[in-house]
Amino acid sequence: MKNLFFLLILSLFTVSCQQDEFDTSKEILSYDKLIDSGKINIQENETIKRMSHNDVKTFFNTVLLKHGKPEGISSIEILNGELINSNETTILVAKSIDETIKVGAELVLMQDGSYNLNAKETVTCEGCTQGCNPGGSPGSWYCSSCEYNERCTKKVVKEFTPAPDDPGNPS
Numbered sequence: 001m002k003n004l005f006f007l008l009i010l011s012l013f014t015v016s017c018q019q020d021e022f023d024t025s026k027e028i029l030s031y032d033k034l035i036d037s038g039k040i041n042i043q044e045n046e047t048i049k050r051m052s053h054n055d056v057k058t059f060f061n062t063v064l065l066k067h068g069k070p071e072g073i074s075s076i077e078i079l080n081g082e083l084i085n086s087n088e089t090t091i092l093v094a095k096s097i098d099e100t101i102k103v104g105a106e107l108v109l110m111q112d113g114s115y116n117l118n119a120k121e122t123v124t125c126e127g128c129t130q131g132c133n134p135g136g137s138p139g140s141w142y143c144s145s146c147e148y149n150e151r152c153t154k155k156v157v158k159e160f161t162p163a164p165d166d167p168g169n170p171s
Contacts, residue, residue, distance in 0.1 A: 029078045029090065039114040040092075040107070051117065059119065060094035063103050067124045067155055071096040079104070079133055089137035092117060101126045104134030104141070120158065127152035 034040050040051045042059070051059070053076075060073050074097045078090060090107040102125045106118040118138060125132045125143035132152035136142045143154040 031076050031078050031092065034078075034115060040117060041110075041114055042117045042119055048116070056092070056117075057094070059105075059117065060103050063105070063122050063124070063157070064094075064096065064101065066157055067101075067103070069096065069101055069124070069126070071098065071101060073097070074099065078107070079135070090115070091134055093134055099129040100132075102133055102143075106138055122157050124155045124157070125152055126155070 035051070035053050035056065038050050040056065041048045042051055042055070043049075049055075056076060057073050060076065064071060064073070073094045076092065076094045079093045090109065091104045092107050093102050093104045095102050104123045104125070106121075107115040108118055109115055121138040121141075123134045123136075123141035123143070125134050127143075128146035128148065128150040130147035131144050132146050132150075133144045134141060135144055141154065141156050143152050146152045
């Protein structure tokens with residue numbers, strides 16, 4: 001009787017594990033797939049421009065320079081909100097060559113299934129190779145802590161052009 005009960009529990013566990021493997025509602029976003037299929041865009045003035053891999057690297061290299069970091073980009077990936085149809089912010093992250101600096105920008109899902117890169121606000125997390133990853137969303141960015149008690153610093157840059165009648169515009 002105990003053996004029968006044990007086999008019943010084991011078979012239920014096996015079935016539940018197999019069902020999770022085929023859950024297609026948790027499709028993971030891949031930077032390579034998005035860029036290869038032309039699904040990353042950026043808004044420039046009033047037009048939407050499709051971005052190539054080189055465009056994305058140039059964007060992040062420019063952001064690094066605005067943050068005072070001329071290192072260059074080694075890799076680009078998607079962090080947070082990696083699951084399609086999740087409510088988390090999807091963040092495109094570029095790592096510096098030495099992987100101690102990570103720059104994040106929000107990817108906004110559009111109705112046509114493409115993603116617009118939100119260039120209005122970016123976050124830079126600097127300090128270590130293990131951890132110190134961007135998280136959150138525009139207006140509430142954070143950097144995760146480093147794994148080995150190293151210091152991780154955050155810098156947010158809001159990139160906008162003031163309207164001509166804006167009192168902060170020196171025109």
